[in-house]
Every structure is written in C-alpha cells, then in structure tokens.
Amino acid sequence: MIRLTHVTKEYARTGRALDDVSLHVAKGEFVFLTGPSGSGKSTLLKLIFMEERPTLGEVRVSGINSATLHRGDVAQLRRKLGVVFQDFRLLDDRTAHANVAFALEVTGAAEPSVPAKVSRLLMQVGLASKGLAYPQELSGGEQQRVAIARALVNDPFVLIADEPTGNLDDRATRGVFQLLREINAAGTAVVMATHNLELLRRSEYRTIDMLHGRIVSDTADPSAAERAAARIVEDDETARFPGDAGPKGQTSAAARSRTTA
Amino acid sequence: MRLALREVLLAVRRAPLLSALGVITIAFSLFAFGLFGLVAINIRDALRQVESRVEIRAFIADATPIEAIVTAVGDIGEFPEVAHVDYVSPDSALARARRELGEFADVFEAGVLPGSIEIRLKQDFRDPRSVKMIAARVGSYSFVDDVRYGEDWVAKLYQIRTIATIVGVVLGLAFAIVAVIIIGTTIRMAVLARAREIGIMRLVGATDAFVRLPFLIDGFVKGVLGGFLALGLTWLASSLIDRALGFQTVFFSTGFAALGVLGGALIGLAGSAISVGRQLRRV
Numbered sequence: 080m081i082r083l084t085h086v087t088k089e090y091a092r093t094g095r096a097l098d099d100v101s102l103h104v105a106k107g108e109f110v111f112l113t114g115p116s117g118s119g120k121s122t123l124l125k126l127i128f129m130e131e132r133p134t135l136g137e138v139r140v141s142g143i144n145s146a147t148l149h150r151g152d153v154a155q156l157r158r159k160l161g162v163v164f165q166d167f168r169l170l171d172d173r174t175a176h177a178n179v180a181f182a183l184e185v186t187g188a189a190e191p192s193v194p195a196k197v198s199r200l201l202m203q204v205g206l207a208s209k210g211l212a213y214p215q216e217l218s219g220g221e222q223q224r225v226a227i228a229r230a231l232v233n234d235p236f237v238l239i240a241d242e243p244t245g246n247l248d249d250r251a252t253r254g255v256f257q258l259l260r261e262i263n264a265a266g267t268a269v270v271m272a273t274h275n276l277e278l279l280r281r282s283e284y285r286t287i288d289m290l291h292g293r294i295v296s297d298t299a300d301p302s303a304a305e306r307a308a309a310r311i312v313e314d315d316e317t318a319r320f321p322g323d324a325g326p327k328g329q330t331s332a333a334a335r336s337r338t339t340a
Numbered sequence: 341m342r343l344a345l346r347e348v349l350l351a352v353r354r355a356p357l358l359s360a361l362g363v364i365t366i367a368f369s370l371f372a373f374g375l376f377g378l379v380a381i382n383i384r385d386a387l388r389q390v391e392s393r394v395e396i397r398a399f400i401a402d403a404t405p406i407e408a409i410v411t412a413v414g415d416i417g418e419f420p421e422v423a424h425v426d427y428v429s430p431d432s433a434l435a436r437a438r439r440e441l442g443e444f445a446d447v448f449e450a451g452v453l454p455g456s457i458e459i460r461l462k463q464d465f466r467d468p469r470s471v472k473m474i475a476a477r478v479g480s481y482s483f484v485d486d487v488r489y490g491e492d493w494v495a496k497l498y499q500i501r502t503i504a505t506i507v508g509v510v511l512g513l514a515f516a517i518v519a520v521i522i523i524g525t526t527i528r529m530a531v532l533a534r535a536r537e538i539g540i541m542r543l544v545g546a547t548d549a550f551v552r553l554p555f556l557i558d559g560f561v562k563g564v565l566g567g568f569l570a571l572g573l574t575w576l577a578s579s580l581i582d583r584a585l586g587f588q589t590v591f592f593s594t595g596f597a598a599l600g601v602l603g604g605a606l607i608g609l610a611g612s613a614i615s616v617g618r619q620l621r622r623v
C-alpha cells in the first residue's frame with residue numbers, strides 16, 4: 080500500500096532531510112510519526128503524497144512508483160489519498176460547504192451529486208449545522224474538521240495528517256483525534272505526524288520515532304532501533320575521523336551492509 | 341467549464357487595468373496588420389485594373405518596309421507571354437489621336453505620329469519583370485526606334501505594396517510580442533493571486549490541464565475581444581480614408597476579417613500558454 084525502500088531525500092539548499100528510510104504501512108493501519116522538529120516528518124509525508132521525489136530509493140503508493148512516475152500520475156494519486164495540515168489550508172472566501180465542494184468540482188465530479196455528498200461529509204465530521212459559515216467564523220478545531228471533510232471527498236484509502244492538532248487546544252485536539260480514529264475504524268489508514276506526547280501516550284497505535292532524517296524506533300519493527308543504533312555508532316566514528324570519512328552516502332551504505340550481515 | 345468561466349471573470353475583476361491593456365495591445369497589433377493589409381489589398385486591386393491595360397508599344401522607324409513589320413508582328417504573336425499584337429499604322433494613329441483629343445485635333449498633322457506595334461500580355465506575365473523582358477526582346481528589332489511601357493509607375497505601385505506589407509508585418513509583430521508579454525504578465529499576477537487556491541487544487545488531485553484551463557480561456561477571450569476591437573478600428577479608419585479620398589476603397593472580406601479575429605485569439609492563447617506553464621511550476 081505505502082512502501083518506502085531505502086529512501087534518501089536531499090534538498091539542494093539544506094542538505095539531507097531523510098537518510099535511508101525504509102517503511103511499510105499496511106491497509107487500514109494507524110501510524111504515528113514523531114520526533115523533534117527538523118527530523119524529517121513532513122518530508123516523509125510529502126514523499127508519500129508525492130509532493131517531493133526521493134533523491135535515492137523509491138516510494139510506492141497504491142501502485143504508483145516514484146521512480147517511474149508519469150505525467151498525470153500525481154493527480155490520480157491525490158484523488159486516492161487525503162491530506163490535512165496544521166494550518167488547515169482552507170479558502171477564506173468560501174463557505175465550509177463550498178470549500179469541501181471545491182475538491183469535488185476540481186476533480187470533475189458530476190455536479191448534481193456534489194451538494195448531497197458535501198452535506199453527508201460535513202455531518203460525518205460533526206459540522207452539519209456549519210456549512211454556510213466562512214472559515215474565519217469557525218474555531219480552529221472546526222476548520223480542521225472542514226479540512227478533513229475535504230480530504231475525504233474521494234473516499235481515500237489513506238489520510239495523511241501533518242500535525243493536524245498543532246494549532247489546537249487540548250479539547251479541540253481530543254475531538255479531532257477522536258474523529259481520525261473513527262475514520263480509521265471505518266477502514267481508512269491514517270498516517271499522522273505529531274508532537275503531542277499526550278496523544279502518543281494515551282493510544283496504543285504504531286509509533287515511528289524519527290531523528291535527523293532517520294527512523295530511530297518503530298513499535299511495529301523493533302529491529303529498526305537496532306539498525307539505528309548501529310548507524311549512530313558509525314556516525315560517531317566518522318565524526319572522530321572526519322578526514323577518513325567518505326561521502327555520507329557511502330557511510331550509510333556501509334552501515335546498511337553491517338546491519339544486514 | 342462553468343468553473344473555468346467563473347475564474348476568468350474573477351481574474352478580470354482582480355486586474356481590470358492590465359486585462360484592458362492586454363486586449364488593447366492585441367487590438368493594436370491586429371490594427372497594424374489590418375491597416376497595412378488594407379493598403380496592400382487596395383494596391384493589389386488597383387494593380388489588377390491597371391495591369392489589364394498594360395501594354396507594350398514599340399515605335400517603328402519611318403520608311404520601314406511593311407513586310408518586315410508584318411513578319412515581326414507574326415513573330416511576336418508567337419511569344420508564349422503575348423495575348424494580342426496589333427500594328428497601328430501612322431494614319432490610324434493620327435485618326436485615333438484626333439478622336440481622343442477632340443478639340444485639339446488640329447495640332448496633329450499627317451506624318452507626325454510614327455507607326456507602332458501594340459502588345460498585350462497574358463494575365464500571368466504582367467508583372468514588372470516579365471514586361472521589361474519582353475520589351476527588351478521587342479526592342480531588339482533593328483527597325484524599332486523606341487519601346488514604351490508603364491514601367492515607372494507599375495514598378496512604383498509594386499514597391500509601395502511591398503513597403504506596406506513589410507511595415508504592416510513588422511509593426512503587427514512588434515505589437516503582437518508586446519501583447520504576448522502583457523498577457524503573460526497578467527497571467528503571472530493571476531497565478532500569484534491564486535497560488536493558494538492552485539495549491540489546494542493540486543493537493544486534492546486536479547489535473548494540470550484543469551488548473552491551466554481558466555488561464556488559457558482568459559487569454560483566448562481577451563484575444564477575441566482584441567480582434568473585434570481591431571476590426572472596428574480598421575473599419576473606422578477605412579471609412580475615414582474613403583471620405584478623404586472621395587471614393588470607396590476595398591475592405592476585407594468576411595472570411596479575412598474572421599481570420600483576423602482568430603489571429604487575435606491565437607495571440608491571446610499564446611500569451612497565456614507561454615506564461616502559465618512557467619508560472620505554475622513556481623507555485
């Protein structure tokens with residue numbers, strides 16, 4: 080469903096954001112992505128919805144491969160997954176209803192079917208009575224619900240959420256998280272990046288911990304922690320003898336061969 | 341489609357001045373083409389009328405034996421370019437001059453006018469070059485004193501037509517380039533103003549073509565408007581010229597006018613197409 084194989088992502092200006100990340104997310108799974116700021120969570124999510132392409136390795140999502148991406152593939156992929164962000168990304172000059180309808184209109188949905196579908200989605204996220212409100216007339220939690228309704232218009236197989244509760248207070252956070260659980264219970268996978276330790280502690284979902292562009296632990300894959308430890312040792316060595324260190328790519332390749340040996 | 345049209349209206353409302361400027365430069369471009377095109381077609385028309393009368397006249401030396409003239413007329417009649425040859429004897433030349441000049445007829449006395457051979461050319465050989473060539477061939481007969489044809493002003497009309505065409509094409513192209521740049525700028529502003537919306541469209545899976553469509557329609561509509569504006573301006577200019585000259589000049593045919601409007605649409609479309617791809621890559 081979602082599979083990353085030895086993915087490295089380097090940005091031209093800031094260098095390596097992800098370093099040899101491999102990961103599989105199964106159908107209907109709920110996955111937390113956590114780690115300090117700058118550890119690569121958002122980058123990892125962007126690779127999944129193919130806003131960015133990997134520098135090395137490959138990303139496969141629902142049959143679409145980053146290495147053999149064709150024109151138009153990205154648009155097709157986006158219709159199969161939903162994405163929400165910390166900053167909601169709603170259009171301020173349109174009502175909640177129009178914001179959700181927008182996603183249907185621009186993907187060529189048959190017009191007569193739109194209003195009923197939008198109303199059903201707003202009801203699902205608990206905003207049945209707020210359809211005619213503009214974003215600035217809604218609370219942060221309500222705005223995020225509109226964004227979630229919009230992400231669900233095409234019945235995605237996965238919902239990608241990048242710190243969806245980052246701008247919300249505790250109450251609203253719990254509400255939005257509850258909504259995500261319901262969506263997941265109905266069969267949609269959820270991959271959610273978060274800083275919220277409270278949420279992580281209270282739920283028993285799979286949690287992937289990142290640091291410096293690497294996965295340092297994965298509750299579904301204990302060996303990930305081992306691999307990470309091996310690589311940290313490797314890093315220390317290269318740090319002590321900087322003159323002997325080859326390019327970073329070689330270092331991680333060496334680390335990889337050691338852990339698989 | 342309805343969505344696209346709504347976006348076009350929104351874009352015009354967002355930058356009305358720039359939108360108007362885009363339409364106007366397209367109109368100017370086509371107006372330049374149109375004006376000089378009019379000059380060109382009117383000259384072509386005049387030339388066609390004149391050319392049908394183009395003839396070469398070879399004046400014959402006095403005392404040339406009539407047999408030599410008859411043989412020459414026969415030869416010239418065999419030239420593939422020649423439609424018609426006639427021998428005008430000194431007497432009939434005199435008669436004709438008297439007839440045409442009426443009251444001044446007495447000026448001419450018998451023997452003053454030379455005999456001549458009049459040659460009319462076929463339709464396809466009435467351009468200055470062919471005329472000159474055949475005149476030279478006719479002039480090579482030893483008994484031909486002088487060859488006359490409307491060389492100067494035929495050549496001049498052709499020259500004017502060439503200049504009008506070049507000026508029209510150059511000015512028209514210059515305006516077209518300016519129009520493309522202005523339309524491109526309008527699109528850039530529109531894309532920037534809608535960057536957020538475009539980002540969301542892509543996020544939820546709108547195709548590239550769908551994102552582009554409103555911008556292309558925008559350019560197309562402006563081009564068509566500019567085309568009609570240019571047509572109006574050209575027509576106005578044409579009727580002003582008619583009034584000044586006191587006679588009716590030739591105007592474009594409907595088909596040609598439609599072609600002009602289509603040209604405007606293409607300029608508008610080109611302006612937005614060139615810009616939109618580049619701009620969309622940035623947002």
Ligand SMILES: Nc1ncnc2c1ncn2[C@@H]1O[C@H](COP(=O)(O)OP(=O)(O)OP(=O)(O)O)[C@@H](O)[C@H]1O
Nearest residue numbers: 090092093095096115116117118119120121122123
């Ligand atoms: N578009 C970009 N261009 C260049 N560098 C980038 C870009 N996006 C992220 N980076 C860099 O990649 C690294 C990882 O960033 P990323 O946004 O993935 O972190 P994050 O884990 O999401 O952090 P946060 O918790 O603060 O959101 C950072 O060092 C950042 O500077």
Ligand SMILES: [Mg+2]
Nearest residue numbers: 120121122241
């Ligand atoms: Mg982030």
